[in-house]
Every structure is written in C-alpha cells, then in structure tokens.
Amino acid sequence: MLYAYVSAGAGLAPLANDQDLAQAIWIDLYRPLDSQVQAVSALGYEVPTLDDMEEIEISNRLYTESGKIYMTGVLPGQLPNGESAAMPVTFILGPTQLITVRHHAPRPFETFPTRADRSSSGCASPERVFLGLVEEIVGRLADISENVSKVLDTTAARVLRKTSPSNSDFLETALMTIGQQAELMGRIRMGLLSMDRILVYHASNTASRPDAHGTRALRTALQRDIQALEVHADFLTSRIGMTIDATMGMIGLQQNERVRILSVMTALFLPPTLIASIYxxxxxxxxxxxxxxxxxxxxxxxxxxxxxxxxxxxxxxxx
Missing domain, CATH: 1.20.5 (Single alpha-helices involved in coiled-coils or other helix-helix interfaces)
Structure with missing residues (x-):
C-alpha cells in the first residue's frame, strides 16, 4: 500500500487522487506492490527490498546516495496476522520528500498523520516531518516501556504477596508473562538503539542544509529522550531479572513444601513399616x-x- 501526504498548515493531509505524487512531502510504503515501487522510483528514489533492509551491515543501513539519505532501523510493530515483531523500517530523506518503507505496522506510522500538527517540529519540510515521525516513534517506545513497568508491578505484587495463590498454574502464567515482557523490552531496546544511530547519522549529513540550525535543537532533544529511555530500559531489564528470580524462588518454595510433606509422611510410616516387616x-x-x-x-x-x-x-x- 502507498500512503502519501502533503503539508496542510501545521499538519499533514492525505494527497488528493488528482494530485501528482511528486507533490507529496511524505510517501509511506507499506508492503508495497511493484507498481507502487515503480511510481516512487520514478521520482528518483531507490526503494530497498526487504532483503536489503534486513542486511545487518552498517554500510547497508546508513548511507547517502545522490543527495538522499537512506537510514534503516528496527522497530517493534505488528504483522498482518496480528503477531508482534521487530522488523526494519527504511527512512529515505530527500531534498523535497520523505520516503518510508516498511513491511510491518509500527503504530506511530498510523497515528502520526493525524497528530502531526501537534508535533514540536512542524511539517514545513521533509526533514521536519522526519523529526516529527521520530518523535512519535520515541513517544510510542516510551508508552510501551511504561506499560511493561505496569505489568511488572502487577505481576511482582501477586507473586510476592503473602496471600497469593500457591497453585503452580498461577506461577507458570506469571513466568510466561514476565518472559513476554522481557522479549518486548528487547525489541524496545533495539528500537531505541536504531533511532539513536539514525539521529547521529542524520546530524552528520544534514549540517549544511538550510534548516540545519533550526532542527539541531529538536534532534538534540530527541537524543536526550532516547538516552533517558535507554536508562529506563536498563532499569526495567534488571526488574525483569529480579521478578523472574522471585517467581522461580516461589516455585522452588512450593516444590520444597511438597517434598517436605512427603518426607514427613515417609518418616511417620517408616517405624510401622519396619514392625510389619519384622512380623x-x-x-x-x-x-x-x-x-x-x-x-x-x-x-x-x-x-x-x-x-x-x-x-x-x-x-x-x-x-
């Protein structure tokens, strides 16, 4: 699918059907068809394939070609079947347009067009649209981190509560929940690392652009937010480890209690067994x-x- 937007005041508006694609300030390619790739290629942009985007070499993820900056990062999102996944997203920043290429659905790409007018960067240029989209992505990663924190609070409180149920089903469910949050935190950390690397590369390749001075403060603020979220992610990772240890400890205590009961029963019936064996x-x-x-x-x-x-x-x- 191809989504195209034009500047509309302080925000974005969908490109009208009768308008030329070259007038769009942001073109979003989601699992694009060959005809859509060709339409964007006709504007002078080389649209990478999924295999190209999944290359882990830094030279394939961050590079400049024909005055256009190609930046690829890994972001959490959903696949068409509803499953969560972390997949690469490519940002192509040109002089007049921003092109994004993705094969899954990170939520910021759906919410940003309707909230672009509230972005601190505005939508006057492709570079400002790019920074606004990054701001939306960072905000989404912060929301996911906060939700992970809430899930850990609830799970840890139930595991450590004195009146918590002692059945193994509850502890197994808690262990699975914590494992899912650990996997989610791994995707968040990957997303933060990707966006931080993209912003550093963007800063080093846009210093000579006309609006470089105006966007420097916005980019610096985003990098500070990412660094703060990375510290928070480290804290949540340590909390996940502590909660897993606590859950495993409760499972161990539960098993020890069962073994203790069996040991007591064995000790009680050992003397009668000895007497019966003698006679x-x-x-x-x-x-x-x-x-x-x-x-x-x-x-x-x-x-x-x-x-x-x-x-x-x-x-x-x-x-």
Whole structure:
C-alpha cells in the first residue's frame, strides 16, 4: 500500500487522487506492490527490498546516495496476522520528500498523520516531518516501556504477596508473562538503539542544509529522550531479572513444601513399616507367633511409633 501526504498548515493531509505524487512531502510504503515501487522510483528514489533492509551491515543501513539519505532501523510493530515483531523500517530523506518503507505496522506510522500538527517540529519540510515521525516513534517506545513497568508491578505484587495463590498454574502464567515482557523490552531496546544511530547519522549529513540550525535543537532533544529511555530500559531489564528470580524462588518454595510433606509422611510410616516387616518374615520360629495378643500388640507398637515420631517432629519444629 502507498500512503502519501502533503503539508496542510501545521499538519499533514492525505494527497488528493488528482494530485501528482511528486507533490507529496511524505510517501509511506507499506508492503508495497511493484507498481507502487515503480511510481516512487520514478521520482528518483531507490526503494530497498526487504532483503536489503534486513542486511545487518552498517554500510547497508546508513548511507547517502545522490543527495538522499537512506537510514534503516528496527522497530517493534505488528504483522498482518496480528503477531508482534521487530522488523526494519527504511527512512529515505530527500531534498523535497520523505520516503518510508516498511513491511510491518509500527503504530506511530498510523497515528502520526493525524497528530502531526501537534508535533514540536512542524511539517514545513521533509526533514521536519522526519523529526516529527521520530518523535512519535520515541513517544510510542516510551508508552510501551511504561506499560511493561505496569505489568511488572502487577505481576511482582501477586507473586510476592503473602496471600497469593500457591497453585503452580498461577506461577507458570506469571513466568510466561514476565518472559513476554522481557522479549518486548528487547525489541524496545533495539528500537531505541536504531533511532539513536539514525539521529547521529542524520546530524552528520544534514549540517549544511538550510534548516540545519533550526532542527539541531529538536534532534538534540530527541537524543536526550532516547538516552533517558535507554536508562529506563536498563532499569526495567534488571526488574525483569529480579521478578523472574522471585517467581522461580516461589516455585522452588512450593516444590520444597511438597517434598517436605512427603518426607514427613515417609518418616511417620517408616517405624510401622519396619514392625510389619519384622512380623512378616517367613521363619518357622518367631517370638509371639502363636500368642493370641500378638496382633493387637503389633498394632499398638505401630500406633505408638507413629505418635513418637510425630512428637519428635513437633519438638524439633519440623512441622
């Protein structure tokens, strides 16, 4: 799909059907068709394929060609089937247009066109649209980080609460939830690292542009926000590790409690088993074998041995 926008006051408006694509200030390619790629290529932009975007070499992700800056970063988003994924997104910044190429759906690309008029950078130039889009992306990563923090708060409180359920299903669910948040934090950290690298490259390649002085402060503010979010991401990562340790500890305590109960039961019934084993031996001559009170005496010995072991365990405070 191809989404094209033009400047409309302080914000953006969709490109009219009768307008030339060259008049758009931002062209967003989402899983583009060949005809859409050709239409953008006709404007002088080389649209990378998904394989090109997935190259991990820095020379393939950040480069300048024919006066146009190509910047690729990895951002979290959704696939068409609804699954979450972290995939590359390419920003192509030209003198008159911003081109974005993506094969999944990061939410900022859907929300920014309707909120561009609230961006601190404005939409007067492709560079300002690019910085506004980056601002929206950073804000989205901050929102996801905050949601991860809330999930960790809720999960950790339930795991560590004294009255929390002791069944294994709850602890297994908590462990799965924490693991999902850890995976999400990994995608957030990748997104922050990508945007930080993109902004550094953008700064070094736009210093001679006419609006370089006006956008420098905006870019610096975004880099500071990213650095603050990276510190917060480190904190959340450590919290995830602590919560996983706490959950595993509760699972261990639960298992230890079960083993303790089994051990107590074994200790209680070990003396009666010994007595029954002695009187169950197949010898011709066993004391009290013909005694009429032999069976009641054996039962009494078993009961007394259980009571003695029980008293011992309580005296040792093992129950």
């Amino acid at each position: 169950g031996m197949n010898f011709d001559r066993i004391p009290a074998l013909q005694w009429s009170l032999g069976f009641p005496m054996a039962l009494a010995l078993m009961v007394c041995s259980v009571a003695a072991v029980l008293v011992l365990l309580k005296w040792k405070d093992w129950l």
